[in-house]
Amino acid sequence: MSQEHRFKSGFETRAIHAGYDPDPTTGAVIPPIYATSTYKQDGVGGLRGGYEYSRSGNPTRTALEGALAALEEGERAFAFASGLAAEDTVLRSLTRPGDHVVIPDDAYGGTFRLIDKVAGPWGIENSPAAVSDLDSVRAAIRPGRTKLVWIETPTNPLLNIGDIEALAGIAHDAGALLVVDNTFASPYLQQPLTLGADLVVHSTTKYVGGHSDVVGGAVVVRDLAVAEAIGFHQNAMGAVPGPFDCFLTHRGLKTLGVRMDRHCDNAELVVEFLVNHPQVAEVIYPGLAEHPGHAVASRQMKRYGGIISFRVTGGEEHALEVCARAEVFTLGESLGGVESLIEHPGRMTHASVAGTDLEVPGDLIRLSVGIETAEDLVADLERALEPGRE
Numbered sequence: 001m002s003q004e005h006r007f008k009s010g011f012e013t014r015a016i017h018a019g020y021d022p023d024p025t026t027g028a029v030i031p032p033i034y035a036t037s038t039y040k041q042d043g044v045g046g047l048r049g050g051y052e053y054s055r056s057g058n059p060t061r062t063a064l065e066g067a068l069a070a071l072e073e074g075e076r077a078f079a080f081a082s083g084l085a086a087e088d089t090v091l092r093s094l095t096r097p098g099d100h101v102v103i104p105d106d107a108y109g110g111t112f113r114l115i116d117k118v119a120g121p122w123g124i125e126n127s128p129a130a131v132s133d134l135d136s137v138r139a140a141i142r143p144g145r146t147k148l149v150w151i152e153t154p155t156n157p158l159l160n161i162g163d164i165e166a167l168a169g170i171a172h173d174a175g176a177l178l179v180v181d182n183t184f185a186s187p188y189l190q191q192p193l194t195l196g197a198d199l200v201v202h203s204t205t206k207y208v209g210g211h212s213d214v215v216g217g218a219v220v221v222r223d224l225a226v227a228e229a230i231g232f233h234q235n236a237m238g239a240v241p242g243p244f245d246c247f248l249t250h251r252g253l254k255t256l257g258v259r260m261d262r263h264c265d266n267a268e269l270v271v272e273f274l275v276n277h278p279q280v281a282e283v284i285y286p287g288l289a290e291h292p293g294h295a296v297a298s299r300q301m302k303r304y305g306g307i308i309s310f311r312v313t314g315g316e317e318h319a320l321e322v323c324a325r326a327e328v329f330t331l332g333e334s335l336g337g338v339e340s341l342i343e344h345p346g347r348m349t350h351a352s353v354a355g356t357d358l359e360v361p362g363d364l365i366r367l368s369v370g371i372e373t374a375e376d377l378v379a380d381l382e383r384a385l386e387p388g389r390e
């Protein structure tokens, strides 16, 4: 099957076959871990397959990048050492001092820190806007200066939904590009480039890798000129992943479809349990009809994902207790792995925004629902929510 044909096949087929053909010399079905920094040249400049030095290119990375491009339906994909390295490369490729970027008013904390605290002092200004409110994004744009409209959907931890198609229109009307951080949905649930976005960024640390064993990032683009800028900066800045990291990420990517379906199945069962629990004040999940982004999410996502946030009736103290009592749900940051995680955003992932407009409620708990047996997850939460258990 040609790579060309693979690009047009179903998601799972692309996840398993795109980006790599069995090795012509050995028949190896899986891309070898090319632990090499340099490549023998057949005479000066006689590169084999274009490889000259592993910052510029490595076959294990090429295979991963090919698969990512096929899954996001992009022209090219670029792998990075972390999600933030991918984001930094986008910023430095596409903005210059004096430019302006619109960012989510509830952006992932590391993204906010990078854009505000790192890019800011280099002359890139930013304005926060609510991704779920088109007027707020429109109002944040500075005509002529805004180069990027940067969104996440769903956002973290409040799972707000941005309308990718509408936001692409708003960005393009202003002469800006739309960047979508697709980490939470993964390409299985949502392909922003097909809805008009110009760039997709990922923390492949999360669902794409999926096993909590590797940190990585990716940028996928639609347009060749943008691809050229990102490719130049990937090599010039050098924040590339090593071949073993690429191998792990690619290995995880192959099962993304089946994992995401189980994440979603389990999340739906956990949501059903939580909405009926007397100790739960509110459940935040885009799959619920009462979620304000439900209609948009239904339009642009295949399913609603594996992240659930909820508020308990007993205040912050109770939320902290629930986090501490859970056993199958591991208390920890990050998300998107096969194992279920529980965390208290106010004291953990979002502690740095305490006291600002982005502060999250103290009674809020975030779950990354894993792919364990659903009944065990529900039983664990039932036990953890029981008041006065200690």
Ligand SMILES: *Cc1c(COP(=O)(O)O)cnc(C)c1O
Binding pocket: 082, 083, 084, 085, 108, 110, 111, 152, 156, 181, 183, 184, 202, 203, 204, 205, 206, 215, 216, 217
């Ligand atoms: C984790 C995360 C990032 C940052 O990625 P790293 O791989 O940790 O550098 C960016 N965006 C979102 C939505 C994330 O969850």
